[in-house]
Amino acid sequence: MDIDKNTVKATFLRRPNRFQGFVNLNGVEIMAHVPNTGxxxxxxKEDTTVILREENNPNRKTAYSLIAAYKGVRLINIDSQMPNKLVEEALNNKIIDELKDYNYISREKTYGSSRFDFKLAKSEKGLNVIKEEYYLEVKGVTLEDNGETRFPDAPTERGTKHILELIEVKNSGRGAGIMFVIQLDDVKSFRPNDEMDEKFGKALRKASENGVDIMAYCCKVKEDSVTLYKRIPVEL
Incomplete structure (x- = not known):
């Protein structure tokens, strides 16, 4: 997926709160929006090279969004809206082998009182009759250590709630899955970050035991594009 706006490099200075980041752009200190609450x-970190996306919106307080950062030679995308866009693109292009047979794709759909990122469905060949439904939740992952990626990087009651709701979907006879989109490349594996949020890890293992699909895919990340492309091992 190409980033359809101009991108520029800057040097990171500080982050006073979760939505604001100050950077040095061409010798001038400016404030950029950080589209990630993690x-x-x-x-x-201070002096890290980051990538800014130029927004060209006169109604915004900030002219740029901070969407990626270099960690050594590895570029990590931190835009929290990117994972859902990547998964939608991959579903439409039949990139995700486990889900390529679903021919109906809908965003932000509810089951009962729960809202999930995607609802997928299969129809009988040649007929407009729904044969199977599948609910999918997507989580973006940016935390990496020696090739191992983890989620979450902060406690998440909401994330645990989503997992428990997927178990209810699976128990109703429908398909259910959670996909962790690793927003970087060249990684070895994924696991729940029990050190940060033990309840989330327990819920994820319970979901797996109840038949919920647990998937993790990494991305090719460039300064002007991001592509979902390869499944990596999930260690529970």
Missing amino acids: RCKEIL
């Missing part, structure tokens, strides 16, 4: 402490 901590990203191991990524957004």
Whole structure:
């Protein structure tokens, strides 16, 4: 997926709150919007080279969004809206082998009182009759250590709630899955970050035991594009 706006490099200075980041752009200190509520402490360090997306919106308080950062030679995308866009593109292009047979794709759909990122469905060949439904939740992952990626990087009651709701979907006879989109490349595996949120890890293992699909895919990340492309092992 190409980033359809101009991108520029800058040097990270500080992050006073989760939505604001100050950077040095061409010798001038400016404030940029950070589209990620996670901590990203191991990524957004002083003097780190970051990528800004130019927004060209006169109604915004900030002219740029901070969408990626270099961690050594590895570029990590931190835009929290990117994972859902990547999954939608991959579903439409039949990139995700486990889900390529679903021919109906809908965003932000509810089951009962729960709202999930995607609802997928299959129809009988040649007929407009729904044969099977599948609910999918997507989580973006930016935390990496020696090739191992983890989620979450901060406690998430909401994330745990989503997992427990997927178990209810699966128990109703429908398909259910959670996909962790690793927003970087060249990684070895994924696991729940029990050290940060033990309840989330327990819920994820319970979901797996109840037949919920647990998937993790990494991305090719460039300064002007991001592509979902390869499944990696999930270690529960």
